[in-house]
Amino acid sequence: MIYLTKGLLNKQYTQLDDLPDFSHLVKATRAPQEALNMTDEQLAEYKSSSVTYALYGAVNGRQRRDDVLNRSVLFIDIDDESDYQTLSNRLANLFTALGINFVIYPTISNGIKDGARLRVGVELDKAVEFEVYKKIWLVITHQLHVKGDITAINSSFKQLQGLYVKTSQNALNEPIITTDGAGLPVDKFVSVYDKNAGEYQLKKAHESRENIATNGNVPRWARKNTAIIACLLDPEQSYQEFGGWDNMLTAVGGWTYRETHGDKRATVNTVASVNSKGSVPISEQELKIKIKSWFRGWTY
Structure with a gap:
């Protein structure tokens, strides 16, 4: 199921079921919102009030305070010291080699803040609950040596992700979309985690700047x-x-x-x-x- 909100302060989801979850993400990435010719300060306000945010999976209700039961698309928000092109290509090569469907796109902060500001959305071959989602996230971020935003696996499984917004600041960094593969094999990734859980602890996957x-x-x-x-x-x-x-x-x-x-x-x-x-x-x-x-x- 697809749950959308407009802006950060909207408390209620708009629920859609006209497309498969991942297909909606692909469609939104191919035909993004545009916020061109805005200053950095204007984009900050636009992000708060006008960006469309999404959650793919199942929610027990229609309010953002309601419990998220599972998620069908795994997201990784990355703030890395690399550059967008280098990092996005490295990620794309891995997912392509594994035959996994994915999208990678610059966030609204890309081109404003230093480093590679990007978001990865990976189709899962089945919807997963929190503990499974966490295991998959930890395996991927650890193996790729990237620093991901830990909110969705540490603080709030309810975290929404902003869909792609094309801005004058991030326009040079094109999204990468692959749809001719399959969903990430959940059971295989969970097996990788379970065989060596100590290797995939949060401290390994995400080291704070401090x-x-x-x-x-x-x-x-x-x-x-x-x-x-x-x-x-x-x-x-x-x-x-x-x-x-x-x-x-x-x-x-x-x-x-x-x-x-x-x-x-x-x-x-x-x-x-x-x-x-x-x-x-x-x-x-x-x-x-x-x-x-x-x-x-x-x-x-």
């Missing part, structure tokens, strides 16, 4: 401030560096609390604003409970 050695004389506080500011501007693209959405909100709140000398109102408003920019934001009631708890650990 654990990667850095060069130069940039002070630790400056690097931290840079990371926080990135979250304030575009948390959806930055929160994985903190190990999850909740961790990112905690970091943003603690930082704001210190920098405002204990201004609780400013801190609450900042955390709420950042949370609202997420594809699956924490509910208002749940966020209030979390912030109340977090305040006990924040100092200034």
Whole structure:
């Protein structure tokens, strides 16, 4: 089943069943939304309000708070230091060699932020629940040595993926689409994981930037401030560096609390604003409970 929303704040899915799931993704990639001749700032607003987001699989309901039962297309969001052409071709060569149907396309941040900003959608030969989805994701990212966004396997199985949007900034990087293969053989990939589960732990598949050695004389506080500011501007693209959405909100709140000398109102408003920019934001009631708890650990 195909579930769509327009913009990050829409709480209800539009449900479609007129096409097979992967076919819809292919169609949306071949005939994308266009957001041409926009500034980087305008694209940030467009991403929040107008981009179409998708989830393929089965949901127990029509609201984004409802449980996701399974997923039929596996997505990997990649933020890599390579360039789009090099990395997309490497990924395409692997999937083509395996005879797997896939799409690769630049995200809306491609051409704005450094590195290879791209999204991979892989057809699965059957819909899978969370634990199986996680195993497949870990095997692929580990074998390809890519750093994927861990949200869908670590924090929220409900994560939506933005469909391809052609912008003036990413227009030079063309999508790659293969439809003459088959769905990824789920059972075979699960077997690979199960035979050597220790090799495919999250730390192997995705190492946060905090654990990667850095060069130069940039002070630790400056690097931290840079990371926080990135979250304030575009948390959806930055929160994985903190190990999850909740961790990112905690970091943003603690930082704001210190920098405002204990201004609780400013801190609450900042955390709420950042949370609202997420594809699956924490509910208002749940966020209030979390912030109340977090305040006990924040100092200034």
